[in-house]
Amino acid sequence: MTESLNKEHVMWSLSEIQITERGNRRTGNQYLLKLMPEAEFHHSIIVTGVDGCFHISCETSDRVWVSDRQHNLILANTSGDTLHRVEDPRGDLYGLHTVNNESELIYIDEDYNINKLSKDMKTTTTFIEKTYSTWEPKCLYLSSSTGDLLVGMYMHKLWTGKVSRYNKNGQLKQTIQHSNTGKELYGKPNYITVNNNEDVVVSEHWYDFDNVSDYKDFRSGAVVVTDREGRHRFSYTEHPSGSVLKPCGICTDALSHILVCDGATNTVQMLDKDGQFLSHLLIRPSGIFSPCSLSYDVNTHRLWVGSGNNTVVIYRYITRHDALTGTSDVMEALREIQTTGTEIPHQGNQCLLKLMSPPKLLSSLTMTGVYRCYHISCVTSDRVWVSDGRNNLILTSTTGVLLHRVEDICRVLYGGFHTVNSESELFYIDRNYNINKLSKDMKTTTTFIERTYSTWRPWCVYWSPSTGDLLVGVNIYTRRTHKAKVTRYNQSGQLTQTIQKDNTGLELYTQPVYITENNNGDVVVSEFDAVVVTERGGRHRFSYTGHPSGSELRPFGICTDALSHILMCDDTTKTVQMLDRDGQFLSHLPVRPAREFVARGLSYDVNAHRLWVGSYNNKLCVYRCIDREDATTDKDKHFPDEDAFISSTSAV
Structure with a gap:
């Protein structure tokens, strides 16, 4: 019977090997x-x-x-x-x-x-x-x-x-x-x-x-x-x-x-x-x-x-x-050896989610009441909030009907300055940089977080479905000072966390424009030139700067899906890029209609698994990127309300 290899024993044995020199030693710099x-x-x-x-x-x-x-x-x-x-x-x-x-x-x-x-x-x-x-x-x-x-x-x-x-x-x-x-x-x-x-x-x-x-x-x-x-x-x-x-x-x-x-x-x-x-x-x-x-x-x-x-x-x-001893290099290489073992297959739900290739276009709407679709917040599967960066924030249906308009938004913001919680309440940044909450019936507006006289200004918000916390990207921008951070507030509006620097004490952010959260609790921020991701506790995990790494990137809207992918609009390539949860590029999503379509805003509907994509003009498209699969039959199982959704929007 062959005995399994003991990696620690091999490393110890190799460290004891003595090298005996013979002949003339080559002169030169030892280091x-x-x-x-x-x-x-x-x-x-x-x-x-x-x-x-x-x-x-x-x-x-x-x-x-x-x-x-x-x-x-x-x-x-x-x-x-x-x-x-x-x-x-x-x-x-x-x-x-x-x-x-x-x-x-x-x-x-x-x-x-x-x-x-x-x-x-x-x-x-x-x-x-x-x-x-x-x-x-x-x-x-x-x-x-x-x-x-x-x-x-x-x-x-x-x-x-x-x-x-x-x-x-x-x-x-x-x-x-x-x-x-x-x-x-x-x-x-x-x-x-x-x-x-x-x-x-x-x-x-x-x-x-x-x-x-x-x-x-x-x-x-x-x-x-x-x-x-x-x-x-x-x-x-x-x-x-x-x-x-x-x-x-x-x-x-x-x-x-x-x-x-x-x-x-x-x-x-x-x-x-x-x-x-x-x-x-x-x-x-x-x-x-x-x-x-x-x-x-x-x-x-x-x-x-x-x-x-x-x-x-x-x-x-x-x-x-x-130059005379390479033991450290050998030992380091041995530490990288992966030992094999028998894994128990993961027992999970028989009904699994899988990516569709290519994504299926369900609906294409021409919006009224906005000039562009810079940011989207899903309320239900047939109602979304849309803003354009021109002082317009509206609630619309999948038939393109304008249902409500917010009047007091901040005019200088164009990114992710609004979000929706599980109660269908809207959070948004107003003209005085307060963060307000609009009730589900759209009759009552309250100040959730009042801005102090601090030079810090909120720039983007995201409500976490898993914790109920509100994540806020804030920045301070003057001629001599340009800093940014992410703050976390609990459901009572109390500050519970600030994320600003990495473990070396260096600044993480320049100016957060969009913010979201992944299924593992990672905080995902879209800036002018990068996607910056920290873990739930605030430790910097990675910064994505384009594909290949180090390419020019101009990110806009961002969201995550049920499979923990990070989806991001890139103005440089005019595409929607898909990354895995660790920042590795996976693909460009082919989400353009036949004519030119420059993606700006994204929102993922976690209930219906639909991706809402807003464009530089006033076009709003809805895609299905994820489908269900029966693990026992390997057959696709489409969502039951899909046909009804398509028929309700086909006339638009």
Whole structure:
């Protein structure tokens, strides 16, 4: 008889194996660098004194220069304290500063001179004085290997750029402007860096003059890489999925990877030194949301990431491993071994639910009383509340008859600002940002949650069928403050929970627009660029940013179904996407009628298993996406009232 394998015993036995060396030992560095499975949070900083962290230059492992685009350039420590402020930086540039090996700051001043600030920050000298040339410096990088200063230049008159190389004495020694065919290499350089092989790497805006009549309509971005001699190696212009690139901050690391912030997908993309896409290192990271600046600390191998707000987060994604022993890797692999066992088949209801493919269109209504169908709240299987973002919130039947209109809704809201409880009572946000409750007979309106004088404002609501709680997405938005959170209220209107930050203390939300809840208690929020999901207790589970991961996403209405799928309208792909409960993309639901139909609002009827889909215009469609199946006969069992529903709406 063969005995079952004891995984723990094997792991212990392998750990006792001794490796005996023979022959000459190869000389070299014992410790090698390798990528970690994913970026690991190390520290976050709230930088005071700037209005956005648009460029970062590491001075030491605990001090960094940070600039915005409002004439602020400061030196900050890892506590966020301002240690020094430069008084004359240029205010409309991005990568306007760099640090040399002597910890001296080199920056572009308001007159386009390139200055050098001494390490003790007491002396400022002009390193390169601007001449009367029409070329203006836009970005800088000091090469630690050669000591040369690389300067990205731009000429407004011709909308073209170039890279100039200066030696340690400030003398021009090289100009990179054209490819070997004579074509312009650069549009407008915004950030510049150098790789370990001395490649010059530029993040820039580009204009294709060969195919453009109005350059403003054809603006795009690229990462342009030339070798040390100025020969064009490659230009990276889009993710392999075809997603357009809007490059911002850029840097390289100890493994010669090129890291670039992409404003189109809110990611940090990792390329190899030859421009091949490797991975998304960060995807809409908490607290940052939209990465826009990068700096790599070569001493600690940490990555500093800045955002459009005043947050900088430090990550580790490169580590060291012992080149002589691979025991830890073997042990880690063994821990992943899955042991098999005999499972008892799950005994459940014989009548099961299953997905229909494709969904069945039951009804299509043209609504009166609303211009668009931005949000839907089901009351019964034949009555729904619909709002349009234009101060209209109406109750309508499946025949399109207007039954009631709410007069005091908040005019600036267009998302999920209303919901219905199990008593068919309507909750909605009024013009004063109070949350009101309208009785089932629509005769009595009461204030359920009165807004205080707090700067927080409710933006979306959802009533939980499982707990009876009211989930509210709230935000505070000013020029300098942009935060959001989810609050939970019990049936008496008392605050019982606040969800705002992840386990590292970073902000989870930017602005909740729609909110719902899954069958397992997960709180699901649709924001401007992501779907953010936390568990019932508030722990962050995942953020979905598109398919494939890291693609551009513009979510609108959201709901969940009886099978715990997450359904979401995406304006980028003009589709309704279906995810599983863990955020894995499953499919695009084919819910368009024959003519153009851009989905905006969703509501799932848990009693009849119907999906209501509202469009950008005033079209409202009803689908069946889930059907019943008899487990003993494997035959479909349609819902008994379906024919009656179709006949009641077919004339509309």
